[in-house]
Amino acid sequence: MFRGRAVSQRATSSTLEIRQPVPSQIRKPATNWRVLVVENNTGDRETLTAGLRRHGHHVEGVATGNAALQSYQRADIVLLDLELPDVDGLEVCRSIRALSDVPLIAVTGWGTELDRVLGLQAGADDYLVKPYGFRELMARMDAVMRRSRPQMQAEQVVLRGPLRIDAASREVSLHGRVVELTRKEFDLLHLLASHPETVISRKRIMQQVWGGSWSRRTVDTHVSSLRGKLGGSDWIVTVRGVGFRFGGR
Template sequence: MEPQRLSLRAQNPTATWQVLVVESNTGDLDTLVGGLRRHGHEVRGVATGGEALHACEAADIVLLDLELPDMDGLEVCRGIRAVGDVPMIAVTAWGSELDRVLGLQAGADDYLVKPYGFRELVARMEAVMRRARPQPRTARVISHGALTIDGNLREVRLDGRPVEVTRKEFDLLHLLAAHPDTVIPRKRIMQQIWGDSWSRRTVDTHVSSLRQKLGGSDWIITVRGVGFRFGKC
């Protein structure tokens, strides 16, 4: 990484993301976390593959160093991809064509070779997020009682207070709230939100997390044997 780039005054980002930085070098980790926070993002930094696999589902985007002390970086990449489709950029000193091919085949959305400029990293993050999170043409604000879901800003508010949700949690809540009188089958939820990378436990975990964050189970109703519907508290 080029440290002089990080001294540049950060521009205001167009969006705020929850970024997971997986970096084994303590100095690089601290520098990168600090730079991204100055850009307004919420950042969690970890140094091992085990920590990365534990924290990845809460992230909007993952920056993954492939040279980790406890696990093979490509295996970590595959593990993250196996549980979801969170955007992921492999950041490593391995720069051969074969290295890049293996990283992309393991599930990375982009591949950045060290040393790199911070502005290039931010540009690549923005490009990956544009592809992963296209703006819906019919994005709108959905209001049900005390709950407001803004599809343009991707924000959730309860009684006017912001509720911090992950990217997938927002997508799940927005899907249910957009069809308040409809039971959404579990299979449709899994295919629409998670695509080809999902499991039954993934959906249940996200529903449970949303219920906790919204302060009750009445916002999302389980219809046994079918799926879920919005509760309209």
Template sequence: MSHQLRRHGHTCTRAAHGGAALQAYGSADLVLLDLELPDLDGLEVCRAIRSVSRVPLIIVTSRKSETDCVLGLQAGADDYVTRPFGIRELMARIEAVTRRTQWQPAAAAGPAQEIRHGRLRIDAGSREVTVDGTPVALTRKEFDLLCLLAQHPDVVVPRRQLLQQVWGDSWSRRTVDTHVSSVRGKLGDPGWIITVRGVGFRLGVV
């Protein structure tokens, strides 16, 4: 794969195991992560990278089940690609992820750097979330989703709008539901995000 990527103009650094990946990702513009590693669980490597970095990350794996895909996305991956695949598909996915990860919520660029909603506090500048002062660790996409809902606290945000603004309209209904479920769990109460059937979601107060 590295040879093919180089032929398309990319500079590649190959990490043979999870420990090496955790040492190398800091200088990367994008990470392609295999889940089958000789020393560490690939999902744990994904979580470790995502806990400290917003580098675009694509999981490339032979694990094809829906459960594996959901776990990969919940761990913070921006995309999940299963073998076999062609280099043209991989290049297209790299380009799509790169486009999507350039987007930031409007609040991050505007004057309202901090959003308070009941016990919930969102700092759009530092991309930090707390509930009752306790930090909540969210992935990049989870933060973007929550921030978008918090910008419109009394409005139902349509599912289509979430897809367009957070994922670039290239993902599925299941992607939104998976991330909403994950954010609810991390915030500690499902009432923080309310589902309005057939329309979308709105921020709740717990």
């Protein structure tokens, strides 16, 4: 939490007041996202979680900063309240951003200009102040996800033997069974599988998947994770000194 701030500068958690529109007022999302809701107030967390689930999203709700740091890697987008009981919410934001570029929206009662600036400087992609309307939250989530998603190649469905990669739904299946991937794992696999005969350099992977801002170890870690989830190293071949290519099986 911000130390030394007067309580009057904050909106309390009781001001959440998510205003739910009728179902016809919000279009269903084209993609079902995995959303991590980090909210200290039990009632607020349950209300937000229920609303997101009604709109087709897969939601995990946690109450503490430490729980958020253990869970963010499973999420496509994080909704983070900055007023947490164990860890400064800004520190949680900085820690997540130092390790990942997962889209993150600060959803909080701290609404001064300084609060917003500090939240955005800590790494939040957007900042939403309580109370807010549910339509606005959904619109902001959609905008953040749209900005963060790299442009996919023209081939919307990639078929490589028993492996199917659907760019529109961002779903991967192997032998007809869904393979659960993180957002960046999907982007990396789609890039490699879209160019099956091409060795793709680490530099190109970094630029297209991570925007050029991450380390060599980041690529290696994601390749290793993908191999494990696909059941073998043959799917992604390391070309020493150059990069990787899609191997297939």
